[in-house]
Amino acid sequence: MSAPETTNDAPVVTEDTRRLNMIEAINEALAIMLERDPDVIILGEDVGYFGGVFRATAGLQEKFGKTRVFDTPISECGIIGVAVGMGAYGLRPVPEIQFADYIYPGLDQLVSEAARLRYRSAGEFIAPMTVRSPFGGGIFGGQTHSQSPEALFTHVSGIKTVIPSTPHDAKGLLISAIEDNDPVIFFEPKRIYNGPFTGFYDKPVEPWKKHRDSQVPEGYYKIPLGKARTVREGEALTVLVYGTMVHVAEAVCEARGVDAEIIDLRTLVPLDIEAIETSVKKTGRCLIIHEATRTSGFGAELSALVTERCFYHLEAPVDRVTGFDTPYPHSLEWAYFPGPVRIGEAIDKIMSE
Template identity: 80%
Template structure:
């Protein structure tokens, strides 16, 4: 599959009219609203998503508009939320359960791994689990160990699950619609550090808002971004940088400040992975840096590194490098040291270019 770049000259539109500015929260809310309106089988469930509109307000106003049978609150039971969603999907609905923070998803792993991921195969496709599990993930709000984890690699290891992570409002809406319409279970992780604006990685510089950015021009109506297709953020021949979620913006900021002409690929979906775009880019640049916020050992960067080495070994002019979170519990007071920030990313870029 080839990469996709959102044109700066032609703002995205669809059959319902012009695009308008949205942050990522508004784009996710718009996607849910569109799908609730288009498909009577779509149902939202989770803790505080109804009357309250979600802890980050992603579902604000949807219960009032679509009713309590389409958007409803659940008990504080993640295994119950996901287990119910599996049954709803097998029955023929398209549930979109919300797990309030990705750190809370672990009680539901058995339902996700043993039931949702295997249902199509074990029933010879008689039943499916077309469910999209939404959850904020990653750090950036001083949430400490129980509100800041990045567990994406756990789910990429499970056959039958798809894993999607947007980095812009435009992508968030288009990818979420594709996830909801997909017939397989999807984990949709929302990087909460960039809900309200992109983030350059500096502790003493607040995140900017999304205003004025082309990737925050979001159509009001229905549109889809196919799963398994990466996005070219910046073009260049110095090296390839692979990132997703918040780290896309941090890597872009570092390259801009250092004047490095890197080709940054926003993976957007980890499973399915756009390995063709990755391979083409690395073979062209000869160098590769991987950046993610999750811990280093067994992180998704390890899989990316292996794939790049297997497919591009004779084109590499330097070893593949990774900049990641540390192999420690997520720190509260030292959150900004844990983040892969400009200093560590900049050092990795210098090391690769010196080879």
């Protein structure tokens, strides 16, 4: 019997939950869907025998066979193009792009083919594919392994964009994405694959195995796409975040004693506009944090939405803390990320208005 969809609340510890990191939760979601649905196929560079660069697909080829989990040539355009064809044929492919930085050669297949297939065929064909990819910095991967290109995909009609911040959400959201009939970009913040590194350099908030959101239910469950999660309730300030920045924002607000309401968007498209609007109208202030560059980043869209819908409730201008408009600086990546100093300065500014 299928488990019910979860709510926005943090997972409750029961006999049916285990403490997992995000890699383990993703691996478990993939295994569950391979077991449940014979049409689910995993493909990508090194996803088979090796189990993926970050081990997200470890053991899956051995368990489900080389026709269900298989390696591909080093061709992102080919990987995504094949997945589009698989989806049109009736399969549910889950291609992995080894790093989000490598997704650009496959962009035309995503934008011109996958995103438009349902509309162009008047619903006769669909592209039920979930493109998984590690994204963001934090592992000293340099310019070609650390980019955050989520805004590119939120601009394309027909593609859904999902970014989990916890093992609990990663598993439930990935299952929902695989079962969705539209193409989904599933970005995995590799900086928190194994722990909630916050921006206090190399120190996690607390050991990941003790973190409350590492509690992952056994078996099959779904988290619906388009539903944000209230990480922390507050009255003085709304903080809109996703991915790694959820943990950074929470740590900074707790350290500074700010009565902030932190909203983890979880999915950028579809976006939970109702949750955002409700929170900002309650607090009257809004801070947006993301790792990607500032100009045309997704924070700009969030700022516009908040201003359009909550203008008469705002007590201070909406502010953003983001990455800088520069090429990704390998040697200075911890200065590039929004961290305690810049976020703290933004909070002080907003609260003083």
